[in-house]
Amino acid sequence: MAMGKVFRFVLVSSIAMLLGGAATALPAAGDADRDRQVFVDAMAPHGAARPVVAVLALNEGTEMTDLLLPTAVLRRADVADVVVVAPRAGEVALYPALRVRGAISFEDFARRYPAGASHVVVPAMVDDDDPAVTGWLRQQAASGARVIGVCSGVRVVGRAGLLDGRRFSGHWYDRRTLLERHRGAVHVPDRRYVVDGPVATTTGITASVPAMLALVEALGGPARAAALAGELGVSDWGPSHDSAAFGLDTPRAFHYLVNKAAFWRGETLQVDVADGADEVALALVADAWVRTGHVSLVAVSDAAAVTLRSGLVLASSPPVAGRSRVPRETALPPVRQLDRALCEIGERHGDARRDWVMQEMEYPMPEGGLCGR
The missing domain is CATH 3.40.50.880 (Class I glutamine amidotransferase (GATase) domain)
Structure with a gap:
């Protein structure tokens, strides 16, 4: 898609977010x-x-x-x-x-x-x-x-x-x-x-x-x-x-605009995919990592494309040596993989950035918290 169109979408969404919390x-x-x-x-x-x-x-x-x-x-x-x-x-x-x-x-x-x-x-x-x-x-x-x-x-x-x-x-x-x-x-x-x-x-x-x-x-x-x-x-x-848990106060607004203004990404992560991959976990985890504002993400495999469990075909690229991979615990159920990704994000980028990702995804804090705390 055209980058100009994406940037305009992001800018309009940013303004809407800043106004939306006051309604x-x-x-x-x-x-x-x-x-x-x-x-x-x-x-x-x-x-x-x-x-x-x-x-x-x-x-x-x-x-x-x-x-x-x-x-x-x-x-x-x-x-x-x-x-x-x-x-x-x-x-x-x-x-x-x-x-x-x-x-x-x-x-x-x-x-x-x-x-x-x-x-x-x-x-x-x-x-x-x-x-x-x-x-x-x-x-x-x-x-x-x-x-x-x-x-x-x-x-x-x-x-x-x-x-x-x-x-x-x-x-x-x-x-x-x-x-x-x-x-x-x-x-x-x-x-x-x-x-x-x-x-x-x-x-x-x-x-x-x-x-x-x-x-x-x-x-x-x-x-x-x-x-x-x-x-x-x-x-x-x-x-x-709990709708009251979601909205923009001043610190959140600042984090949001900084994230969206940084349409460049500091790091590209690769996520390994294969035929039959579970797209529920893939989507939730990928969404969370990219919404940190710090990374872009590329699906990688030895093939040019893989067929997901649903039958949709996902475009992929060859792995790049030395490039970091998205941490994943595929033995966990999909939503628990999202919880694990949020823990990793908090450890890597801080709790404030993790909490912002949860705001964007409108994901309630699980009972008992994340990461056992």
């Missing part, structure tokens, strides 16, 4: 168990046909975890046909790192699935108002698809005209922008995911974990969701969230 949110209604059941009921299949879940992408830039995690979890669950769909077939550039192939075009999707999608998952994108993307999303919603905006993908959902008058969640830095853009929209705090009619929304990047498990529960039942939760290393996929 006032209305209190959430009801308890978390009820809200989870409301989500499950709203996302349940219509009719006997096998559901079709489209994970929407913009070829020029789609958030890495927002795309890879839903695709991987839903394909692993085997409760729906899951396709990545973009304006053009082929490669999707991911940010803050990596590139994958395997998207089908809107035209190919229409030929394969003339009835349209039952659900559309919308990740964050470098352009939240691409006409082809928003037009296709609007068309799918009009045909009856349920829509799930993940993280700043909620901005794309809004641009498609699907947020006006609705209760919503979203990454904390988008709050003010969304309230200003969408007449009658109401932000709901303290919920990792919220549903209002056929439109669901989530908080920041890591909210894709509980939201996709809740979608698996809706499509395949609680036992299937519980089995996948165990694989991922989480015990609960309810919507409870």
